[in-house]
Amino acid sequence: MNALHHELSGSRDSQPHRPNAVHFGAGNIGRGFIGLLLTKSNYDVCFVTRNKKKISLLKQRKQYPVYIANQTNDKQLVQNVTAISTKNKAAVARRIANTNLVTTAVGVSNLPNIADKIALGIRQRLQNNCIEPLHIIACENALAASSKLKKYVYEHIPEDLHEKVDRYVSFPNAAVDRIVPLQHHEDPLAVTVEPYFEWVIDRSAMLGGLPEIQGVKMVDSLEAFIERKLFTVNTGHCCAAYLGYLNGYTTIQEVMADPRLTMEIEKVMQETGNMLIEKHDLDEPKHKIYIKKILKRFKNPNLTDKIVRVGRSPIRKLSLNDRLVKPALLSHDLGLDASNLTKAIAAGLLFDYPKDPEAKQLKQAIRKNGVHHVINKYLGIPHSHPIHQKIVNRYNEFNEKFRLVKEA
Numbered sequence: 001m002n003a004l005h006h007e008l009s010g011s012r013d014s015q016p017h018r019p020n021a022v023h024f025g026a027g028n029i030g031r032g033f034i035g036l037l038l039t040k041s042n043y044d045v046c047f048v049t050r051n052k053k054k055i056s057l058l059k060q061r062k063q064y065p066v067y068i069a070n071q072t073n074d075k076q077l078v079q080n081v082t083a084i085s086t087k088n089k090a091a092v093a094r095r096i097a098n099t100n101l102v103t104t105a106v107g108v109s110n111l112p113n114i115a116d117k118i119a120l121g122i123r124q125r126l127q128n129n130c131i132e133p134l135h136i137i138a139c140e141n142a143l144a145a146s147s148k149l150k151k152y153v154y155e156h157i158p159e160d161l162h163e164k165v166d167r168y169v170s171f172p173n174a175a176v177d178r179i180v181p182l183q184h185h186e187d188p189l190a191v192t193v194e195p196y197f198e199w200v201i202d203r204s205a206m207l208g209g210l211p212e213i214q215g216v217k218m219v220d221s222l223e224a225f226i227e228r229k230l231f232t233v234n235t236g237h238c239c240a241a242y243l244g245y246l247n248g249y250t251t252i253q254e255v256m257a258d259p260r261l262t263m264e265i266e267k268v269m270q271e272t273g274n275m276l277i278e279k280h281d282l283d284e285p286k287h288k289i290y291i292k293k294i295l296k297r298f299k300n301p302n303l304t305d306k307i308v309r310v311g312r313s314p315i316r317k318l319s320l321n322d323r324l325v326k327p328a329l330l331s332h333d334l335g336l337d338a339s340n341l342t343k344a345i346a347a348g349l350l351f352d353y354p355k356d357p358e359a360k361q362l363k364q365a366i367r368k369n370g371v372h373h374v375i376n377k378y379l380g381i382p383h384s385h386p387i388h389q390k391i392v393n394r395y396n397e398f399n400e401k402f403r404l405v406k407e408a
């Protein structure tokens, strides 16, 4: 497999081959989490990314620092990395043809944009008669993100090859958890991350043969893990962002210093918790501890996490299968209270940060067609659903209280 590795490192036959990975997106999670864990596990990592400056620095230095947001601001050096531009389709495909693992952290909405390159790499593997398994793992905040990526990739591969690809290429779903705020350092490659992390992968979709990644948890059924993460960490987080935004705060840390808002956020997490406990038969005391731990992570005084990052892309966050609407509907179906979730959804509808393209689009859609239409179209909750009107009521209350938009 690693002719490419030889080409890069100059090493020849005597050295045992090191595993290598291709990671799409040299952003915060890419550098601060996935790149760090993979290189700690002796992988060579090639970032495929857009930013020219980062590409050139990664190629030149082959390393970068990660700072841990603890009291001592510990530094970890990530080594054995390089980068290529996402525009260089042929080079990306060549890398993929010779790799053990492909990972992504580009944002779930960007997955369609990388699919053609992954498909080309897979086709090269087939042409080379490569029968080594390839695992492709989307490390994005969404349910079944790797399955989504698979669908986009297969759109670029002729149908008669799909069965063969299925034999050698797998797209295990995963849950990733580590808070990495937007940040600026003198060194553009440096990144500060919270101490906590969790990377859980669906073992049932593994083909075997992947060199171990230290710190990864393999589980037989991912659904409970990803729902627990997305509907606790991310539901609580965006609730903090949307309520914080309405109340004029700038950072999550400021929101968490407001006891009234912290209580509201905790109530939302308790609602999703009740649903998760019932749906996945979770241990209630353990889940309560999980919630408390997350609230503490949000408060981390060594981080400054902007509300506009955490609330970013509200159309995605308010969509049917994401962190707000899905748990609200699941709770409703189980006969459980979702009143705090409906409040958080209403606050999300009022997130009108002008520099966020989705927030702008949402605001325009509400202005043009009214909130009922938006709840129907963007959130996927029909007029007839009891939660629909509850969201509208909360939205109107917020509107009046904060005098934001005059709803027609």
Ligand SMILES: NC(=O)c1ccc[n+]([C@@H]2O[C@H](COP(=O)([O-])OP(=O)(O)OC[C@H]3O[C@@H](n4cnc5c(N)ncnc54)[C@H](O)[C@@H]3O)[C@@H](O)[C@H]2O)c1
Binding pocket: 024, 025, 026, 027, 028, 029, 030, 048, 049, 050, 051, 086, 105, 106, 107, 108, 110, 113, 114, 139, 140, 141, 176, 177, 178, 179, 180, 181
């Ligand atoms: N930051 C966090 O706390 C965190 C935690 C867990 C999961 N996530 C998820 O990880 C993903 C990335 O988030 P982030 O915070 O690192 O964002 P980010 O904006 O810092 O990084 C995304 C990177 O992807 C790159 N990118 C976008 N389109 C690309 C393309 N077509 N080809 C190659 N690169 C491309 C961007 O240039 C950017 O460098 C998101 O899905 C996010 O939900 C983030």
Ligand SMILES: O=P(O)(O)OC[C@@H](O)[C@@H](O)[C@H](O)[C@H](O)CO
Binding pocket: 141, 176, 177, 178, 179, 180, 233, 234, 237, 238, 309, 310, 311, 312, 313
């Ligand atoms: O990345 P998003 O936009 O889906 O969500 C914003 C934050 O909630 C998220 O990035 C968290 O920091 C992260 O999911 C923690 O693991």
